[in-house]
Amino acid sequence: MADTIVTTARRLPSLLRQRLAGDTxxxxxxxxxxxxxxxxxxxxxxxxxxxxDNGTPGFKxxxxxxPITNGxxxxxxxxxxxxxxxxxxxxxxxxxxxxxLEWVQRxxxxxxxxxxxxxxxxxxxxxxxxxxxxxxPRFVLRDTVAQMRxxxxxxxxxxxxxxxx
Amino acid sequence: MATDPISSALDAxxxxxxxxxxxxxxxxxxxxxxxxxxDVGTKPEVAVTASPSPRATLVSPRELDESGSETLTVxxxxxxxxxxxxxxxxCAYRATRDEVAPLVEAALHNQLPRxxxxxxxxxxxxxxxxxxxxxxxxxxxxxxxxxxxxxxWTLRLTTDLVVQTELPETGQIDIQxxxxxxxxxxxxxxxxxx
Numbered sequence: 133m134a135d136t137i138v139t140t141a142r143r144l145p146s147l148l149r150q151r152l153a154g155d156t157x158x159x160x161x162x163x164x165x166x167x168x169x170x171x172x173x174x175x176x177x178x179x180x181x182x183x184x185d186n187g188t189p190g191f192k193x194x195x196x197x198x199p200i201t202n203g204x205x206x207x208x209x210x211x212x213x214x215x216x217x218x219x220x221x222x223x224x225x226x227x228x229x230x231x232x233l234e235w236v237q238r239x240x241x242x243x244x245x246x247x248x249x250x251x252x253x254x255x256x257x258x259x260x261x262x263x264x265x266x267x268x269p270r271f272v273l274r275d276t277v278a279q280m281r282x283x284x285x286x287x288x289x290x291x292x293x294x295x296x297x
Numbered sequence: 298m299a300t301d302p303i304s305s306a307l308d309a310x311x312x313x314x315x316x317x318x319x320x321x322x323x324x325x326x327x328x329x330x331x332x333x334x335x336d337v338g339t340k341p342e343v344a345v346t347a348s349p350s351p352r353a354t355l356v357s358p359r360e361l362d363e364s365g366s367e368t369l370t371v372x373x374x375x376x377x378x379x380x381x382x383x384x385x386x387x388c389a390y391r392a393t394r395d396e397v398a399p400l401v402e403a404a405l406h407n408q409l410p411r412x413x414x415x416x417x418x419x420x421x422x423x424x425x426x427x428x429x430x431x432x433x434x435x436x437x438x439x440x441x442x443x444x445x446x447x448x449x450w451t452l453r454l455t456t457d458l459v460v461q462t463e464l465p466e467t468g469q470i471d472i473q474x475x476x477x478x479x480x481x482x483x484x485x486x487x488x489x490x491x
Contacts, residue, residue, distance in 0.1 A: 177350075214437070218383070218449055219346070222331035224440045268328045271348035274381050274451055278352065 155292060162291050164204040166284045167197035171206060174276040181270055183216060190235075191216060206280070208273065217273050222266030232258050302456055303347055303380055305422035310382065310429070310452075311345050313417055317404035318343065321397055322386065337445060341388040341397045348381035353458055361423070361459070369464040372423055376458035382429070384450045394446040398434065405431045405450060415452070425457040 139147050178192045194210040211231060220227075233255040240246040246254050307326055315324040322341040329335055335342045358373040386401055388394035405415050415429035430453040437447040 181349075215439075218435070218437060219328060219385075221329055221335070221387070221440065221445070224443050224445065226439070265331050269346055269348075269383050271350070271381050271383070275348055275350050278379065278381060278453065 154295070158291055158295060159288055160199060160203055162284065162288045164197065164199045166280050166287060167204040167206040169283060170276045170280045171195045171197045173279055174206070174208075174272055177272050177275060181272065183270065183272070206273070206276065213273075215267060216270050219269035220267050222264055224263070224266070227259060227262050229255055229259055232262075300422075302378055302419070302422045302425070302458065303351060305419045306380070306417075306427050306454055306456055307345055307347055307382070308421060309417045309419050309427060310384075310415075310454075313407075313415075314343055314345070314384070314401070314404055317407075318397075318400055321400055335387065337387045338389045341386060341393060343401065344385045344387075346383045346385070347454075348383075351378055351380040353378050355458075358460070365463075370461060371464055372459060372461045374425075374457045375460045378454075378456050378458050380454045382452040382454050384452060386448045388446045389444050391441070391446045394436075394448055398448045401448070401450070402434065405429070405452070419456065422456075423459045423461075425459060427454060427456045429454050 137147070174195045175192055178195075183191050191208065191210050191213060194208045194213065195206065196209065197204060197206050199205075212227060215227065233252060236246060236251050236255045236258065237248075240254060241248050241251050311324050311326045318324060320340075322343045324343045324345070325333075326345050328346045329342070329344055353376050355376040356374070358375045360371060361374055362372040364370050384401065384405070386394065386398060388397060406413050407415050407417075414431055415427075417427040417429075419425050419427055432451040432453070434448050434450045437449065440447060
């Protein structure tokens with residue numbers, strides 16, 4: 133149905149401003165909702181790729197959505213998120229030992245698979261393996277953003293239509 | 298004729314980059330695994346890696362081509378394929394990277410000044426067009442200590458999904474019959490058409 137508004141020339145600018153402000157607020161909300169949906173998608177992709185680490189600050193548990201001034205943001209704050217996303221060649225310096233040691237303690241020591249005294253040597257072995265094999269780019273965030281690009285306009289149009297009746 | 302559009306698209310991209318960059322860099326397809334030796338000290342290296350999760354959207358089939366006489370071979374476009382591709386440049390020195398990165402950037406925008414992005418044709422996949430949207434490059438300084446300065450670009454590749462089918466001779470006879478009937482019908486109505 134056509135959206136008809138009767139106004140005067142004097143009132144038109146303020147009416148347009150008011151309407152745009154309403155739409156902008158709505159689009160911000162849609163952007164945030166899209167990010168939340170993207171977050172769930174990213175977590176599922178993380179599972180599918182076998183990058184599961186639920187701990188804090190594990191990769192899977194570190195996906196976060198937040199409203200920002202211009203819309204919303206989906207990000208992963210974990211230290212090695214960039215390495216998983218863009219990959220890293222074999223035999224380059226690192227990776228840092230601390231997150232691996234923390235992972236060994238949380239996963240292997242807690243389950244009794246590794247004795248507490250051996251945690252550091254196991255962590256060093258894991259680090260050595262990653263160091264020598266490198267990691268391929270995993271495209272988790274970029275695949276998610278590609279999906280969000282599809283969701284956002286569809287949802288934005290739907291919400292604006294609904295708001296205008 | 299290749300049957301994998303992604304493989305064919307990556308081949309086309311590698312060939313294009315190799316021809317544009319010439320002796321400035323070595324271009325390779327696929328992520329350089331541990332066994333791959335890269336001598337970036339001698340020459341910068343460029344690697345082209347595709348995302349493992351392409352997205353296909355099926356569309357209403359559209360005929361692209363038909364050939365043959367007794368048995369018709371018909372080619373249809375049946376979908377759109379989107380894949381993310383990462384192009385990485387590795388150099389031994391920052392100065393070299395700052396020299397070669399603009400060459401890669403220029404090679405990724407072969408449509409300038411008309412429009413940005415890259416347009417190629419797949420030689421091995423029904424000559425279908427390839428369009429690449431390029432996102433802003435990123436730099437990774439983490440490996441600088443090991444003598445590797447890296448820049449990477451994310452490309453959003455869009456191309457067609459194509460299906461080729463053969464239509465049997467009987468199908469052509471049917472079409473011929475319909476055509477004949479239609480021409481008779483047209484002949485009948487011709488006299489009354491002003």
